[in-house]
Every structure is written in structure tokens, then in C-alpha cells.
Amino acid sequence: MHRIVGISSLALMSVGAALALQLPTVDTYTNISSDGINLYAVGIMQAASSNMEFCNAQNCVSPTHTYTQSLTLKSPSGRTNSCSFDYPISASQQFNGSCEGALAFSDEGGTWTVGGNQAAVCSFGGQFYNEPITMNLPLMHIKAYYYYANSSSKNPNGTYSGVYSRCHPIGTTCDVCSIVIGSPPFWQYGLFDGAEIHIAGGAICAMAPVKQAAGCSLPDPVPGTNPGGTAKSRPAAKHDDKGSDEAAVAELDKCACPRPSTSGRH
Numbered sequence: 001m002h003r004i005v006g007i008s009s010l011a012l013m014s015v016g017a018a019l020a021l022q023l024p025t026v027d028t029y030t031n032i033s034s035d036g037i038n039l040y041a042v043g044i045m046q047a048a049s050s051n052m053e054f055c056n057a058q059n060c061v062s063p064t065h066t067y068t069q070s071l072t073l074k075s076p077s078g079r080t081n082s083c084s085f086d087y088p089i090s091a092s093q094q095f096n097g098s099c100e101g102a103l104a105f106s107d108e109g110g111t112w113t114v115g116g117n118q119a120a121v122c123s124f125g126g127q128f129y130n131e132p133i134t135m136n137l138p139l140m141h142i143k144a145y146y147y148y149a150n151s152s153s154k155n156p157n158g159t160y161s162g163v164y165s166r167c168h169p170i171g172t173t174c175d176v177c178s179i180v181i182g183s184p185p186f187w188q189y190g191l192f193d194g195a196e197i198h199i200a201g202g203a204i205c206a207m208a209p210v211k212q213a214a215g216c217s218l219p220d221p222v223p224g225t226n227p228g229g230t231a232k233s234r235p236a237a238k239h240d241d242k243g244s245d246e247a248a249v250a251e252l253d254k255c256a257c258p259r260p261s262t263s264g265r266h
Contacts, residue, residue, distance in 0.1 A: 049093055068120075072101060117132050142193070
């Protein structure tokens with residue numbers, strides 16, 4: 001998150017006119033999320049309204065604030081998806097704008113990047129906000145077998161999420177994952193495809209169901225490797241033939257990592 005507080009007051013005087021500028025506070029954010037199929041990057045700009053006007057002997061005129069943003073999501077192979085906006089509005093109005101870039105994982109691990117810029121310009125006083133967007137996202141592609149840990153919750157959109165543990169854990173965050181599975185009954189065993197995404201010291205585990213499985217005997221098609229050595233290590237979970245795993249549920253509850261929302265966005 002970036003945050004800048006506008007200059008509190010800027011007064012300009014000219015012959016027969018007076019200009020008083022009260023520049024607004026501008027807040028900008030870049031949110032990263034995933035639904036296990038796509039990676040999403042959303043750039044957000046928010047600005048308060050401002051009582052600003054240019055007055056002469058005849059009348060007073062409010063300035064225009066123009067808010068601009070460009071954002072590009074890029075995969076390690078060079079695939080990109082971009083978005084942008086350019087919104088001029090009266091300085092007396094609040095502003096809340098966003099745009100989103102999205103790319104399918106396409107089995108691509110490595111470091112993904114988000115780049116761009118966010119700026120604001122006053123028609124009277126010139127530019128009063130300018131910040132680059134720069135993010136590096138180590139991403140580990142995973143296609144692995146999981147088993148249901150007998151814990152679930154209903155999401156606001158009516159779908160359900162179940163806590164799943166990897167059949168063959170490798171000591172990373174996604175050894176235990178909350179996965180959107182639709183509606184009960186839950187798969188006891190299944191093959192899931194997705195990624196572990198590392199963001200500012202935390203991680204998102206985003207997995208999507210592929211097919212049901214009979215058990216945990218098959219090897220993982222894409223086990224994944226620790227991206228950049230930053231994944232949180234955890235002991236291997238234990239489970240019985242019924243897939244019961246209270247320890248896995250407790251581990252997920254203790255995890256400080258953000259969880260992907262049911263819509264794939266945060």
C-alpha cells in the first residue's frame with residue numbers, strides 16, 4: 001500500500017484573482033489474488049473531495065483533478081495483461097477508481113511481476129501525486145493430490161471451502177490449503193492444480209479442483225519447489241484412511257497468510 005497526504009495548502013495570487021488550493025489525501029493500493037486458475041492484480045486509487053476554487057471579481061471556478069493509472073501483470077515467459085484509466089473529475093468530488101490485470105497460470109512457475117504508475121494532476125496546481133507500482137511475486141506452480149481434513153465453511157457467494165492437506169507434503173505453505181470446492185459432499189481425495197504465491201513475506205495458496213482420486217497412492221504430477229527459499233516450513237501432516245486431520249485444520253488456523261477470496265479477488 002502507498003499513502004501520500006496532499007500538501008495542506010497552496011495559495012497563489014495574481015492580478016484581480018485569488019487561487020486557494022487544498023489538495024486532497026490520495027491513497028493507492030495494489031491487491032494480488034488468485035482463484036487457482038488465474039493470477040489477478042488490482043490497482044486502486046482513492047482520493048477525498050477538496051474545497052478548491054479560483055475566484056475573480058465575477059465568479060469562482062472549481063479546478064479539475066485527473067487521476068491516472070497504468071498496470072501490467074507479466075509472467076516469467078513474458079506474457080502480459082494490462083489495464084489503465086484516465087479520470088478527470090471536479091475537485092469537489094471524491095474519487096474511487098480501480099483496474100485489473102489477469103493472467104492464467106498456464107503451468108508457469110517463477111517470478112511474476114506487476115508494474116505501472118499512479119498519478120494525480122490538478123488543473124490549477126499541477127501534479128500532486130505520482131507513485132510507481134513495482135511488485136515481484138515468486139510463484140510456485142503445484143499440481144498435487146490432497147485429502148479432505150474434515151473441516152469446511154460456507155462462502156458469501158454460496159459456495160463452500162474445505163480444508164485440504166497434501167498427500168505428499170514438501171514443507172511449504174500449500175501443504176495445507178483452504179480450497180473452494182463448490183458444494184457438499186466434499187471430495188475425500190482429489191488432484192488439484194494451482195500455485196503458491198509469495199507476497200511481502202506472506203503467501204497465498206490458490207488451488208482449483210481437477211478430478212477426484214481414490215486415495216493418496218499416486219505421485220504428484222508437479223510437486224513444486226520452494227520459490228526463493230521463502231516458504232514457511234511446517235511438519236508433514238498425518239492422516240488416517242478417513243481423511244481426518246485435526247492437526248492440519250489447526251495449522252491453517254494459525255497461518256498468518258492471506259486466503260484467496262471465493263471470487264478470486266481480494
